[in-house]
Amino acid sequence: MADKDVLLHPGLDKAAGEEFLQEAFQIMLEEGLRKGRDVSEKVCDWKEPEQLQQILDLDLKDSGEPRERLLERCREVIRYSVKTCHPRFFNQLFSGLDPHAFAGQLITDMLNTSQYTYEIAPVFVLMEEVVLKQLRKLIGWEGGDGIFCPGGSISNIYAMNVARYHRFPECKQKGNWELPRLAAFTSEECHYSIQKGASFLGIGTDNVFLVAADENGKMIPADLEKQIHQAKAEKAVPFFVNATCGTTVLGAFDPVAEIAEVCARHKVWLHVDAAWGGSALVSRKHRHLLDGIERADSVAWNPHKMLMTGLQCSAFLLKDSSGLLQRCHCAKATYLFQTDKFYDMSYDRGDKTIQCGRKVDCLKLWLMWKANGTRGLEQRVDRAFAYTRYMADEIKKREGFQLVKEPEFINLCFWFVPPSLRGKEGSIDYTLRLGKVAPTIKERMMKKGSMMVSYQPRGNQVNFFRQVVTNPAVTRADLDFFLDEIERLGKDL
């Protein structure tokens, strides 16, 4: 058939496509959502990489496959994936599935547009502003600016870049060579994206001064002051302080108000990495944890974690209302941000980022918020705190369980001391043996598929579990199961 005749008919079968979609949707509901949330089903049907490779037959070939085989593939993908919506999934800082957020995600995917201009995303340009404004309001800012980013790491790295540009706008053209050596400050408990950002931005990890944290994992403001003096003595220019609200392991909150004092004294940009802890701002009962955050210059906050918005939903928020973010990142591409459009071009917001195409991340959060209201979200946050409180109390009652510290947030960090080690704290190989307990129990629960929880060492503390519950579908029965199961899996160790 000649080229022009090919074009007489569509190259896509709409009806067959829709039928496939309907079927895939039902499989997703049945295999993913219903089984995924059923405690009698496995959190994950664990297979070793080589074995899974064989089962899945992933290789891509010249010819396509028939409908039935493709639907079976959908089932397989779901079957061997981790069910993060399972009530016994406690492994990450996210879990559960909110139906409204998920519906928002479906619609986002179908509309498949990019967030850069009003003409291509009219609803989402307006919606993003409203959602970001609402988040800023919870921080305590009236004005301000912001943008959704592909994850909290990139939000943190944006903060560092904007802080640099704010202090040394010539950097955009000239690069770091024309600048004095810069110094960034963050606590030793911070998220690794601060280090990654320093490398990426050409600042270097050697120029990240690590501030000491106290025994609860909180930055010590006096040490921050000391590090700033140290940097100045080394002829470096302090330009960026990162305070963390909700550290990854312990869930600690740096004392933002005190840190803000130090920053004000030294005229240094204060960024708050509240990717994890930011959602506590929604709770009138718990928002005090972030006291002082309104004094920050910028904040990173990931609703996809505690608020259950679904990956990715990460807000980078700025106090500045002067267009700093735009000036810092803009390139003014004439084919996208034309200056002779027929509408108010200030609605074309895409030049605020280093991305070009940018996924729409606001609809899922907006729809979920409309469905629950701020008070509904608050209940969810309070519920998460209640889980942790309950667990901490239970742990104190149970033999062999030992809290790493009293939880300040919803990170429940604890050791399980198996019977053979109890009362042997003084013995020579105690910590060595204790450090192997969590990995072994983790291996057993994975292979059994009964639940998932994370563990890690911290400084000179050997491996301990970090359990996090954000999924409101979880009940006390799941929490009790969790502790019982740890005992069952670890009793012979």
Place this chain on the structure above:
Amino acid sequence: MADKDVLLHPGLDKAAGEEFLQEAFQIMLEEGLRKGRDVSEKVCDWKEPEQLQQILDLDLKDSGEPRERLLERCREVIRYSVKTCHPRFFNQLFSGLDPHAFAGQLITDMLNTSQYTYEIAPVFVLMEEVVLKQLRKLIGWEGGDGIFCPGGSISNIYAMNVARYHRFPECKQKGNWELPRLAAFTSEECHYSIQKGASFLGIGTDNVFLVAADENGKMIPADLEKQIHQAKAEKAVPFFVNATCGTTVLGAFDPVAEIAEVCARHKVWLHVDAAWGGSALVSRKHRHLLDGIERADSVAWNPHKMLMTGLQCSAFLLKDSSGLLQRCHCAKATYLFQTDKFYDMSYDRGDKTIQCGRKVDCLKLWLMWKANGTRGLEQRVDRAFAYTRYMADEIKKREGFQLVKEPEFINLCFWFVPPSLRGKEGSIDYTLRLGKVAPTIKERMMKKGSMMVSYQPRGNQVNFFRQVVTNPAVTRADLDFFLDEIERLGKDL
């Protein structure tokens, strides 16, 4: 109710949630997909920002809204959004909706996991490798490395960072201050992310040397050589050359093989930004456009554009098999990339990126590929070329239409010269008036909702249309309509 009693029951109504999802899905199909692909419906129901703000009532409140209102909100969001799957949407470098890719996206969203470790994303860790390997195979590489990124801009910026690290690994710790001034090279027609990347990485836009392009928009290798000498004369160290395969406006392909010669001579990293043009590699008929790409050190390729995978799906591909990407970006967080896991930890790939949480972008491409096979995707690519060929021929036949240049790829760039300007090329205000034609026609089509196409100026060429057809649902009737409609909307200008 006391905290612990609250926890006796789930805080989420599963049945109601599933019901809402079912209904939202049907609305999405009806309002989005069916109407969205129906040529008798509008591409976009255009409203000015203030008006749309009023209609949508976006503000977030304390209390939630009832089910019916939320479903109505879903309808509204769809109604006032642009239908990028509409057969008369020609505005961006993406369009259309592939049912298999979309099904893959749905499943991805439901599983809601992050791509960093094997334990949390077993299927997707393996799948990402297979898909990236297949893309590399099409480039002509046997080994190699890579990762999916949140968009082509970030892929390009990764390339620049990896090139810097490859040459000066000390940069990661020390920052740019310990390095000589660096020089990057790209053509004046390149994507703006190269400039954005230079700023972001602390290199500075002044250190991006713009290489001249010929009248077809292709980089002139002799000028690249000249610019490299110039940079060296200025004591800068050439470390990165970006060649573009498929420029944004003209769709031009830089002569990669010749550029590779220059890079080899000067030992400079060659990156190919094939975000747009990469998909031509799938076509045996058209892949010659990228001849020489196998000599590149890295490639950016966005299947979410021409292959219709849905935003976002952007691959950053490397020739290196030594772990360069990992060494460049890793931070070795002990709470995520534990070194005492029970499985082969080389499957934990998340430390290759600067992100922490990372969306799964591979399933949609994989499922679409399984459904169509490489040959099916090839047909789609060939069909896109056929659209453009047909249109270019039609344009030559029609009075008042004028090609900016013969299309090399699927960017159809042309002016519409309205009757009042025909034959007046010599008149004093000809270009001024011609430059206003495209914006006016664009305004009219937007307000009418009949179609969408982009326009832009380029150098001293005034505004011209850039039409791109990637959506296989488009037929010749839609293409004829497009030209007729331009005539209708512009005949009085």
